[in-house]
Amino acid sequence: MSLKNVMGVILAGGKSRRFGSNKGFALYKGIPFYEWSIRAMKKAVESCVLVTSRELESEYKAIAGMPVIVDDSSFKESGPLGGVYTAMSEMAPAEWYVLLPIDVPYINSSIIEQIIEVDGKGFKAIIPIIEGKKQFLIAAYHYSLKDMIYEQLRSGNYRMQSLVESIDVLYIKEKEMGKNANVSFRNVNTVQDLGMFESEDCDKHHNEH
Template sequence: MKGMTGVVLAGGQSRRFGSPKAFAKFKGKYFFEIAVETLRTVAEDIYIVSHPSLVDCFRQKTVEKVIMDDERYRGQGPLAGIYTVMKKSEAEWIFVLPCDMPYMRPEVAEKLAKYANEKFDAIICAHFGRIQPLVGMYHRRTFEQIEKLLQAKDNRMKSLLHRCHVRYVTEQDFWENEIVFRNVNKPNEFDDIVT
C-alpha cells in the first residue's frame, strides 16, 4: 500500500518466555518472520525495532532493516519504537505488529489496511472486546503526541489512544478467529511452538 511502513516491535526482554520470543519458531518460521510476512502484504518498507542485545542476531537472520529505539527514549517501550520509525520514514501510516503473535495472518493486515483514511489518527484492532494497540496503524500526525508522551515519561499506549481520533476495528467489521490475536508469553502455552 502506498505510503505505509511496517514495524515489527521486537525490543521486549521476554522474561516470562525465558529466551527472546522473536526467535521462537512456529511451523518452521521464526515469530518475527511471521510478523514481517504479514506486514509485507501492505507495507512498502519494513523495520524491525530491536533491543540492542539482539540487533546482531536479527541481522544474521534477516535482510530487513533492524534498528534500535532513538537513544533519548530507549527503554520506553512500544511508543519509543513507533517514534523512532516515524523519524526515519516518510510514510503517511505506520503499521505496527508485535513479534509474539505467531497465528497472525497477512489477510488480517490487508483487511485492516482498508480502514486507513484521513478521518482517523489511528486504526486499532479491538476484536472480542480486547483493544490491541500493537495491532494497528498510526498516522504520522500522531508523532508530536508520541514525542510529548515520551518526554513526560508516559509510555502507555492507552495514553496515546486517549489523545487520538481512533477507529477501533472489531469482529463486526471483519471476522477473524480469536487465536490470531493471541500473544505467546510462555513456551509451554502451546504444544506446537518450538523455542
C-alpha cells in the same frame, strides 16, 4: 489508505521476561516467531522496518531481510511507543505506520491488509477490537502523532493506552476482521501459552503454510 503511504513496523525489542528466553527466536512449526511476523507484513505492505534493542541489533540485521533500526537511546526500554517513535524518526516519513509485534505466530497477512484498507481519514489511529480488547500493537498510527508521542515519552509515560485515550481513533469490530480473527491476534507470553494454543489446533486457522 494507499500502500505507498504505509510503513510496516515490526516491534522486536521486548525483553520476553515471562517467556524465559527471547520470544522472537522461539519456534512455531519450525519457524521463528519473528519470521511469521515478517512474512505477514511483507505480503501486506511495500515498505517495512524492524525496530529492536541495541543488544539484538546485529542478530536481526543478519537475518531479518529488511532495514533494522535501534530504539531511540533517549527513551531506553520505552516499549512499543518508543518503537513507533523510532520508526517515525529514523525512516523516510510515511502517512501511516502499521505495527506488528513478534509474538503473534498465528498472524495472517489479511489482518494487516484489512487495517490498511480502512478509510482512516480524519482519524489518528486505526485499532481492531478483538474479544473485547483494543489491539494497540496490531494497529495503524498516523505520522501526525510523532510530536505528541515524543512529548509523552519525554514525560516518562510509555503507555500506548495513554496515547490512544487522547486522540481520535477508528475502531474495527471483530466481526469485520473475518472468521477466526481472534486466533490471528493471539500473542504468546509464556511457553505454556504456546502449548495451550497448539493443543487447541490453532494451526487449522493459519492459512499461510
